[in-house]
Amino acid sequence: MDITKIIDPLNDSQRLAVTAPSQAMLVLAGAGSGKTRVLVHRIAWQIQVEGVSAHSILAVTFTNKAAKEMRGRIEDLLGIPAHTLWIGTFHGLAHRLLRRHAKQVKLPETFQVMDSGDQLRVIKRLLTTLNLDDAKWPPRQLQWYINAQKDEGIRARYMAATDDMYQRQMLAIYRAYEAFCDRSGLVDFAELLLRAHELFRENPDVLEFYRQRFRQVHVDEFQDTNTIQYAWLRLLTDGKDNLFVVGDDDQSIYGWRGAKIENIYSFQRHYPNHQIIKLEQNYRSTGNILKAANQVISMNDGRMGKELWTDSGDGDLISLYAAFNEQDEAYFVVERIRAWVNEGGARSDAAILYRSNAQSRQFEEKLMATGTPYRVYGGLRFFERAEIKNALAYLRLMSNRNDDASFERVINTPTRGIGAKTLEDIRKIAREQSISLWAAAIVLINQGDLPGRASNALTGFLNLIKRLTEQSEDMELYEKVKLVVEKSGLVELYKKEKMEKGEEKIENLEELVNAARLFDFTQDQESEENLSELDMFLAHAALEAGEMQGDDIDDCVQLMTLHSAKGLEFKLVFLVGMEEGLFPSQQSVDDAGRLEEERRLCYVGMTRAMLQLHLTYAESRRLYGRESYPRPSRFLREIPGQYIQEVRMRATVSHPITAVKTKTSSLQVTSTYKLGQRVGHSKFGEGVVLQMEGEGAHERVQINFKQAGVKWLMLAYAQLKTL
Numbered sequence: 001m002d003i004t005k006i007i008d009p010l011n012d013s014q015r016l017a018v019t020a021p022s023q024a025m026l027v028l029a030g031a032g033s034g035k036t037r038v039l040v041h042r043i044a045w046q047i048q049v050e051g052v053s054a055h056s057i058l059a060v061t062f063t064n065k066a067a068k069e070m071r072g073r074i075e076d077l078l079g080i081p082a083h084t085l086w087i088g089t090f091h092g093l094a095h096r097l098l099r100r101h102a103k104q105v106k107l108p109e110t111f112q113v114m115d116s117g118d119q120l121r122v123i124k125r126l127l128t129t130l131n132l133d134d135a136k137w138p139p140r141q142l143q144w145y146i147n148a149q150k151d152e153g154i155r156a157r158y159m160a161a162t163d164d165m166y167q168r169q170m171l172a173i174y175r176a177y178e179a180f181c182d183r184s185g186l187v188d189f190a191e192l193l194l195r196a197h198e199l200f201r202e203n204p205d206v207l208e209f210y211r212q213r214f215r216q217v218h219v220d221e222f223q224d225t226n227t228i229q230y231a232w233l234r235l236l237t238d239g240k241d242n243l244f245v246v247g248d249d250d251q252s253i254y255g256w257r258g259a260k261i262e263n264i265y266s267f268q269r270h271y272p273n274h275q276i277i278k279l280e281q282n283y284r285s286t287g288n289i290l291k292a293a294n295q296v297i298s299m300n301d302g303r304m305g306k307e308l309w310t311d312s313g314d315g316d317l318i319s320l321y322a323a324f325n326e327q328d329e330a331y332f333v334v335e336r337i338r339a340w341v342n343e344g345g346a347r348s349d350a351a352i353l354y355r356s357n358a359q360s361r362q363f364e365e366k367l368m369a370t371g372t373p374y375r376v377y378g379g380l381r382f383f384e385r386a387e388i389k390n391a392l393a394y395l396r397l398m399s400n401r402n403d404d405a406s407f408e409r410v411i412n413t414p415t416r417g418i419g420a421k422t423l424e425d426i427r428k429i430a431r432e433q434s435i436s437l438w439a440a441a442i443v444l445i446n447q448g449d450l451p452g453r454a455s456n457a458l459t460g461f462l463n464l465i466k467r468l469t470e471q472s473e474d475m476e477l478y479e480k481v482k483l484v485v486e487k488s489g490l491v492e493l494y495k496k497e498k499m500e501k502g503e504e505k506i507e508n509l510e511e512l513v514n515a516a517r518l519f520d521f522t523q524d525q526e527s528e529e530n531l532s533e534l535d536m537f538l539a540h541a542a543l544e545a546g547e548m549q550g551d552d553i554d555d556c557v558q559l560m561t562l563h564s565a566k567g568l569e570f571k572l573v574f575l576v577g578m579e580e581g582l583f584p585s586q587q588s589v590d591d592a593g594r595l596e597e598e599r600r601l602c603y604v605g606m607t608r609a610m611l612q613l614h615l616t617y618a619e620s621r622r623l624y625g626r627e628s629y630p631r632p633s634r635f636l637r638e639i640p641g642q643y644i645q646e647v648r649m650r651a652t653v654s655h656p657i658t659a660v661k662t663k664t665s666s667l668q669v670t671s672t673y674k675l676g677q678r679v680g681h682s683k684f685g686e687g688v689v690l691q692m693e694g695e696g697a698h699e700r701v702q703i704n705f706k707q708a709g710v711k712w713l714m715l716a717y718a719q720l721k722t723l
């Protein structure tokens with residue numbers, strides 16, 4: 001047996017963790033110190049050396065991408081495929097369990113998974129049903145409330161009604177929501193976890209089966225587990241020291257979604273025989289990047305305290321670019337990427353990381369304009385696009401007639417003359433008789449009260465779904481999808497839309513057929529015995545949104561939110577939109593706890609970079625249709641100047657951000673304004689020109705405003721008056 005492949009690429013502490021006898025273990029270490037590597041090597045070690053069967057191992061990671069990578073690396077180390085190894089996200093694994101044990105958790109076998117968009121729609125509809133004003137009961141807030149209860153394992157039926165009117169109403173909505181989901185066979189993301197927990201808790205034989213089966217349980221990114229996930233892990237491993245977790249308290253970034261850093265402490269209490277191993281050497285980033293990141297995170301209180309070092313040398317300074325607006329920022333980033341590629345760099349080694357999904361559009365446009373292939377993870381995810389969801393809704397309805405959310409979605413898309421009144425009648429019957437919308441529609445038709453046209457339209461819709469189901473019965477999955485795309489009328493609908501938009505939607509629908517063709521059923525060879533290919537595909541669409549677009553093998557620039565960059569690494573990283581109000585986000589600015597979470601997010605972002613880190617901010621930004629003039633992010637000020645180099649488009653100045661503001665430099669000066677000239681601006685008032693640079697459309701001036709301080713402005717937009 002050759003174990004050198006497993007052992008050699010590890011340092012002493014890593015080796016200790018990998019080869020330790022089975023026991024509860026916590027590897028607590030900073031970014032890039034090899035935690036994930038340890039996890040992978042430990043699994044390989046257990047299979048290869050300890051003789052544990054791959055069948056007996058469960059590994060939980062945070063994203064599907066990470067799970068895929070992990071499986072690949074384990075198989076590489078072992079030199080053989082490991083199909084029977086269960087590896088996935090909490091949600092993915094929970095879904096798998098629920099499919100296997102639908103009966104025990106009282107779900108219909110054809111239950112469908114709703115993503116958060118579906119969930120929101122369901123909530124909005126419930127509000128109408130309950131006659132509640134959604135201005136007073138904002139759907140997003142309700143969604144948050146419901147998910148927060150579920151993340152804590154609290155069902156509506158366990159909640160006692162209080163005297164507080166507001167609380168009582170929230171509870172009533174939560175109850176109605178649960179009843180609706182049960183009736184329709186719909187399961188939201190939080191529900192997946194909650195039911196998986198109930199499956200174990202309420203079915204001792206099932207729990208015992210999995211306790212016997214999973215002899216070793218491994219968890220990556222443990223700091224971001226929430227209450228219900230941890231409770232599930234505890235049930236599964238209870239009484240045994242077979243839980244191996246790795247994590248970093250400084251990278252806990254899902255507190256807003258219920259993650260509990262405290263689980264790291266609870267673990268130490270619940271598994272008294274645990275061992276803790278710390279790793280301190282960072283293998284990912286250059287010295288400058290690492291030291292800067294260490295400095296930023298050191299501003300947080302209450303850390304468990306770890307300091308990382310590297311022996312890889314200082315490397316380049318971190319570059320800082322002050323863009324005059326969001327377009328200039330995108331222009332800068334795309335130019336840098338082009339330079340990187342021209343020098344032989346791979347596009348896929350470059351990542352643009354942003355705080356908010358809405359920021360991606362600018363970059364996408366510039367990348368598109370320059371013909372640079374890119375891939376967006378998360379965000380406007382493929383499976384979340386309206387046209388894709390419409391096509392999927394047809395498919396879901398074909399699979400499960402009780403899926404009310406899908407029924408609502410496509411009953412009149414494309415329009416087929418079913419009016420609001422008819423729909424309201426259907427809802428009313430469904431409500432009164434506690435039946436699905438589908439069943440209610442049949443009742444309504446049979447009552448014979450509908451005007452002829454409406455009745456025909458409704459019958460037409462029901463027949464369409466029935467016909468699609470029958471015709472596609474013996475078809476391959478992709479043929480089913482194709483049939484729906486062609487026969488649902490969606491293509492005609494989008495053909496009528498404004499040229500480009502409609503075309504893009506049709507292309508996306510074609511891509512959906514393609515995705516179905518490429519869909520890999522073998523991923524889950526071992527389970528899902530009873531599940532149709534269609535249902536597997538639909539679950540995949542809900543759970544793994546975003547994983548289908550672009551091609552993995554294409555050399556694409558990577559775009560994603562900071563949250564989805566967790567655990568990943570790239571040679572070249574752009575951390576964009578480093579502005580107060582955006583990053584840290586507006587909501588976190590006045591809340592110390594949330595601000596610390598934003599800072600951890602900044603730490604996560606910075607530590608993704610291996611060789612080069614570029615930070616950018618814009619002095620004016622148009623986002624969500626509003627123009628703002630934000631101040632640079634406080635996180636920029638927390639990086640000591642010695643690690644930073646401020647960049648201008650046409651030259652480079654080595655000054656930390658704090659010092660450069662009022663310095664004039666010898667950059668190229670164009671003619672429009674003179675240094676020292678007094679100017680007026682409609683918003684900032686009176687100021688003095690400090691410096692100028694660029695030309696034509698890119699000409700900008702730096703002005704020291706009496707009230708607003710020093711700002712760079714784009715001449716083309718600034719509309720300055722000379723005074």
Ligand code: ATP
Nearest residue numbers: 009010011030031032033034035036037283284567
């Ligand atoms: P994060 O906190 O970001 O998830 P991590 O602690 O999981 O990071 P890994 O992703 O496992 O860190 O490792 C970071 C990088 O360092 C990877 O490229 C990995 O291959 C490399 N690495 C880890 N350990 C070693 C080692 N002993 N020798 C050489 N390279 C290593």
Ligand code: MG
Nearest residue numbers: 035036037567
């Ligand atoms: Mg990791």
